[in-house]
Amino acid sequence: METLVYEKLDNKRVRCGICNHFCTIDEGRRGLCNVRENQGGRLISLVHGRLIARGVDPVEKKPIFHLMPGSLAYSVATVGCNFRCSFCQNADIAQMPTDQNGLIQGVKVSPEQIVDAAIENGCASIAYTYTEPAVFIETVLETAKIAAGREIFNILVTNGYMSREVINLVAPYIDAANVDLKAFNDDFYRKYCKARIEPVKENLKLMKSLGILVEVTTLLIPGLNDDPDQLAAMAAFIANELGVETPWHVSRFHPCYRMTDRDPTPVSSLKRAVSAGKTAGLRYVYTGNVPGIEGENTLCHNCGRVLVKRMGYGVSSAITADSRCPDCNSHVYGLY
Numbered sequence: 424m425e426t427l428v429y430e431k432l433d434n435k436r437v438r439c440g441i442c443n444h445f446c447t448i449d450e451g452r453r454g455l456c457n458v459r460e461n462q463g464g465r466l467i468s469l470v471h472g473r474l475i476a477r478g479v480d481p482v483e484k485k486p487i488f489h490l491m492p493g494s495l496a497y498s499v500a501t502v503g504c505n506f507r508c509s510f511c512q513n514a515d516i517a518q519m520p521t522d523q524n525g526l527i528q529g530v531k532v533s534p535e536q537i538v539d540a541a542i543e544n545g546c547a548s549i550a551y552t553y554t555e556p557a558v559f560i561e562t563v564l565e566t567a568k569i570a571a572g573r574e575i576f577n578i579l580v581t582n583g584y585m586s587r588e589v590i591n592l593v594a595p596y597i598d599a600a601n602v603d604l605k606a607f608n609d610d611f612y613r614k615y616c617k618a619r620i621e622p623v624k625e626n627l628k629l630m631k632s633l634g635i636l637v638e639v640t641t642l643l644i645p646g647l648n649d650d651p652d653q654l655a656a657m658a659a660f661i662a663n664e665l666g667v668e669t670p671w672h673v674s675r676f677h678p679c680y681r682m683t684d685r686d687p688t689p690v691s692s693l694k695r696a697v698s699a700g701k702t703a704g705l706r707y708v709y710t711g712n713v714p715g716i717e718g719e720n721t722l723c724h725n726c727g728r729v730l731v732k733r734m735g736y737g738v739s740s741a742i743t744a745d746s747r748c749p750d751c752n753s754h755v756y757g758l759y
């Protein structure tokens with residue numbers, strides 16, 4: 424399929440407009456994600472409708488905690504990514520075309536079939552996840568339009584590097600997004616992800632302003648992004664630029680892919696992040712798989728009542744149908 428947004432240049436070169444790399448691609452070559460190829464002066468997506476992964480997940484696994492807690496999300500991905508994170512947890516599929524000589528695998532599934540499968544499996548949403556949805560944005564857009572028409576929510580799980588034009592195109596059909604904020608300095612993004620931080624910050628603000636329910640995730644990597652100053656800066660950015668209601672998930676790193684030279688994140692780092700979040704005024708800070716600290720429950724920001732109790736993927740919610748705390752009537756960010 425022809426790429427949704429690109430520009431034709433001289434000598435059959437093209438400039439991709441899907442993400443902030445804006446790759447200029449010669450005839451016969453691919454962009455940095457390795458899934459968009461210049462074929463005779465036309466930029467073609469090699470992964471459109473070719474799913475490498477599909478399955479039913481709890482929405483909490485995305486993680487999305489403020490859209491229909493306890494519901495199921497039909498989750499889909501193609502191969503490919505526009506980042507090169509050395510700590511990637513899904514590198515076998517995300518970096519497949521790059522690490523395996525251009526290899527692209529996947530099963531042909533139409534957008535209608537994806538939506539049908541979501542409904543048949545009792546899912547409240549479809550999540551575009553596991554790899555980066557920017558690389559299969561044509562599939563996202565076609566599927567999300569159909570899903571929205573059938574009252575299924577759409578969720579992006581993304582590194583936040585799409586172009587503004589693409590975000591504006593998909594936003595009318597996207598209900599929620601979990602966006603990685605991988606660190607709070609450009610050196611980290613350049614060195615470990617082969618990208619830049621500024622577009623991610625701008626896109627977070629843009630998504631929020633377009634009415635998308637935004638949750639932010641940071642994987643804390645010992646010695647790289649867990650120092651107190653960086654955590655405080657990240658928390659302040661989320662609170663001041665996105666709003667104190669924006670949920671922040673801080674999660675634990677485990678050695679994988681090309682980053683095996685350090686230990687899993689110590690609990691002290693996660694505690695530091697929770698405390699930075701609270702100091703900045705964030706209402707919802709979550710840690711996963713770490714007993715004894717803030718955890719995964721949603722508390723009322725006003726009275727402290729447990730509103731959503733999460734044990735593994737078992738979820739019980741006390742939030743009222745109009746998104747309020749049943750005790751003090753305070754509003755709870757999200758859709759319930």
Ligand code: SF4
Pocket residue numbers: 439440441442443444445446453454455456457458459505557558
């Ligand atoms: S999606 Fe991004 S990485 Fe891929 S070709 Fe387009 S601009 Fe380059």
